[in-house]
Amino acid sequence: RESSTAQTCALFMAPSTIPNAGIGVFTAINVKEGEQVGYPDLAIPVTDVDWHNGGNRQEGDYHWLWKNYDWLSSAIGHLSFEAEEVVACIPGVGAMPNCHFRLSNVRESFTKYDTATLHRSKDAGAGAISGYSGREGIALRDLREGSEIFVDYGEHWFTLRENVLGLVPVAESYTLAEPVLEKFHTLDFNGQNDAKADLWALIKDFSYKSRSLAALPRTIEASNRAIDVGIKETELEASIRSVQWLKQNGKCLDNLRPGMSSVDGAGRGAFATRFIPKGDIVAPAPLVHIPYKDALSLFGEMKDEDGFNILSSEGITIRNTSEVRGKQLLLNYCFGHSKSTLLLCPYGSGTTYINHNHKSPNVKIVWTEESKALIHNTTWLQQSVDFLEDQLSPGLEFDYVAIRNIQPDEEVLLDYGKDWEDAWRAHLKNWKPVEGADKFVDASQLNCFDDDECKGAHVVRTHAEQEVNPYTDNLWIWCYFSYEDEREMTWNIELDEWRNWGEFNGDNKFRYPCTPLSRNDASMVYSVELVVPVYDDYMAHVDDLLVEVQNVPRWAIQFVNRQYTSDMYLSNAFRHEMMIPDKIFPKAWKNLE
Numbered sequence: 185r186e187s188s189t190a191q192t193c194a195l196f197m198a199p200s201t202i203p204n205a206g207i208g209v210f211t212a213i214n215v216k217e218g219e220q221v222g223y224p225d226l227a228i229p230v231t232d233v234d235w236h237n238g239g240n241r242q243e244g245d246y247h248w249l250w251k252n253y254d255w256l257s258s259a260i261g262h263l264s265f266e267a268e269e270v271v272a273c274i275p276g277v278g279a280m281p282n283c284h285f286r287l288s289n290v291r292e293s294f295t296k297y298d299t300a301t302l303h304r305s306k307d308a309g310a311g312a313i314s315g316y317s318g319r320e321g322i323a324l325r326d327l328r329e330g331s332e333i334f335v336d337y338g339e340h341w342f343t344l345r346e347n348v349l350g351l352v353p354v355a356e357s358y359t360l361a362e363p364v365l366e367k368f369h370t371l372d373f374n375g376q377n378d379a380k381a382d383l384w385a386l387i388k389d390f391s392y393k394s395r396s397l398a399a400l401p402r403t404i405e406a407s408n409r410a411i412d413v414g415i416k417e418t419e420l421e422a423s424i425r426s427v428q429w430l431k432q433n434g435k436c437l438d439n440l441r442p443g444m445s446s447v448d449g450a451g452r453g454a455f456a457t458r459f460i461p462k463g464d465i466v467a468p469a470p471l472v473h474i475p476y477k478d479a480l481s482l483f484g485e486m487k488d489e490d491g492f493n494i495l496s497s498e499g500i501t502i503r504n505t506s507e508v509r510g511k512q513l514l515l516n517y518c519f520g521h522s523k524s525t526l527l528l529c530p531y532g533s534g535t536t537y538i539n540h541n542h543k544s545p546n547v548k549i550v551w552t553e554e555s556k557a558l559i560h561n562t563t564w565l566q567q568s569v570d571f572l573e574d575q576l577s578p579g580l581e582f583d584y585v586a587i588r589n590i591q592p593d594e595e596v597l598l599d600y601g602k603d604w605e606d607a608w609r610a611h612l613k614n615w616k617p618v619e620g621a622d623k624f625v626d627a628s629q630l631n632c633f634d635d636d637e638c639k640g641a642h643v644v645r646t647h648a649e650q651e652v653n654p655y656t657d658n659l660w661i662w663c664y665f666s667y668e669d670e671r672e673m674t675w676n677i678e679l680d681e682w683r684n685w686g687e688f689n690g691d692n693k694f695r696y697p698c699t700p701l702s703r704n705d706a707s708m709v710y711s712v713e714l715v716v717p718v719y720d721d722y723m724a725h726v727d728d729l730l731v732e733v734q735n736v737p738r739w740a741i742q743f744v745n746r747q748y749t750s751d752m753y754l755s756n757a758f759r760h761e762m763m764i765p766d767k768i769f770p771k772a773w774k775n776l777e
């Protein structure tokens with residue numbers, strides 16, 4: 185059944201054109217280079233997850249499926265300052281598109297950080313939501329309607345997962361595959377096309393697998409086409425589906441857009457982008473399963489009698505498993521049930537923004553219908569939580585379905601369930617600001633990101649001014665600056681001009697701790713002193729150099745919160761999973777009964 189929103193939908197979730205690659209994301213409209221694809225999503229930080237779980241998730245020491253979706257903090261603006269080790273779960277365009285090195289057509293934009301107007305001195309919701317939002321997909325080139333969206337996960341992602349994914353071609357594999365293709369097509373088969381096809385099949389099935397073998401076209405037909413137009417063009421053609429097919433077989437991914445919620449204290453929310461009739465799928469939500477919710481526990485450190493941290497023989501602080509200090513923020517973005525240890529975290533586009541309304545929700549969650557399932561295994565509903573623990577890729581799927589007509593721009597609201605409602609009410613009743621909350625200034629209150637935004641109130645105090653009027657202890661100032669040449673930074677300790685050759689994308693390699701020395705109030709530029717690390721030939725950090733730079737624009741000076749000081753670490757931050765209604769929660773998963 186084609187849903188009525190499918191007619192105007194511009195972004196679909198549908199089976200990928202890469203065989204066995206599961207879900208894919210497709211544009212149903214032509215998109216110009218530089219334009220946005222879909223709507224921006226949240227990035228949900230997960231901090232020190234290996235330490236808290238006492239193992240290495242990449243090596244499978246504990247069950248952590250998000251490892252296949254999470255982004256390194258270096259890719260997410262200021263996120264790397266949050267903790268010793270931090271990654272981000274990014275639903276939507278951050279998690280769903282596949283990777284195809286030669287056809288990468290979308291990149292992810294800079295993720296903004298702010299507290300969604302919540303302040304720890306007055307809002308009981310402070311620290312209960314992610315401050316990292318606005319991460320959008322940007323087209324790297326013009327995209328034809330029907331094109332599958334591909335992002336670049338980085339080659340490392342594939343090499344780390346070779347035992348699960350097999351040998352996926354990387355950029356170099358195609359360079360090696362092309363001469364093989366050409367050589368094959370110089371062979372003379374005396375017009376015997378069957379023999380030609382058989383030999384091609386034999387080559388593709390060759391038992392010594394390699395990435396370049398995987399880069400060769402799958403069929404003899406594709407190979408014939410590739411010799412005329414090249415492997416890349418053949419793959420490009422194969423990665424486009426008809427819009428009609430997408431409307432019939434896909435699920436719409438752009439019915440929701442983010443905005444500031446109409447719900448008091450809830451932060452951001454999801455809003456309908458178009459009219460959605462009762463009964464229609466508002467958004468699909470593939471689910472990442474966490475079999476044992478203890479994986480989200482945050483532990484304290486083991487202390488000696490004098491109150492010092494006890495270290496392991498490798499010099500690492502030991503966790504105290506009898507002291508649970510809190511839960512990862514991710515819990516607030518996952519679903520669970522009071523009689524089960526299982527958590528299910530949606531990674532569909534926009535669904536993470538949906539807020540709670542007990543009295544008049546306009547959507548509900550249902551298990552996806554079998555005929556519309558993209559990854560859903562109905563049989564998993566009869567299996568145990570231990571069975572789910574053995575499943576190393578997602579296989580469950582909700583749909584958010586409209587329970588009444590939803591008007592364009594109306595906020596989309598779900599009943600998170602009575603347990604959640606009770607927990608939130610209890611939180612409101614007991615909540616009081618933490619000590620010093622009224623004086624707390626979050627880094628985002630002081631930041632601006634382009635010249636226009638920076639006009640007005642965003643003056644940075646110079647070093648001398650800070651002596652008299654210091655910033656709060658949680659704040660740290662960093663400056664974005666680009667060197668022309670790595671060597672330059674080791675000898676040039678005074679540079680006249682600020683330089684921005686690299687694209688500003690919050691990229692770590694262009695930022696340094698800095699001290700503003702003076703400010704030109706008329707042109708709003710600063711002279712600053714950067715702390716530039718010096719590395720030896722083995723990339724060991726051996727020294728720091730102080731480099732003075734002139735004419736630094738205001739937006740290149742950024743405030744960050746020091747580790748473990750932002751709102752998500754508040755001791756009184758609300759944490760509770762959303763509830764899956766009992767009537768759809770499988771009995772087989774009730775392992776706490």
Ligand SMILES: C[S@@+](CC[C@H](N)C(=O)[O-])C[C@H]1O[C@@H](n2cnc3c(N)ncnc32)[C@H](O)[C@@H]1O
Binds near residue numbers: 226314451516
């Ligand atoms: C799935 S997230 C929803 C998106 C979230 N508002 C944001 O800005 O990222 C769930 C969290 O949103 C907040 N929230 C949702 N509904 C709320 C409500 N009715 N009242 C207060 N806070 C709410 C709570 O912090 C909850 O843990």
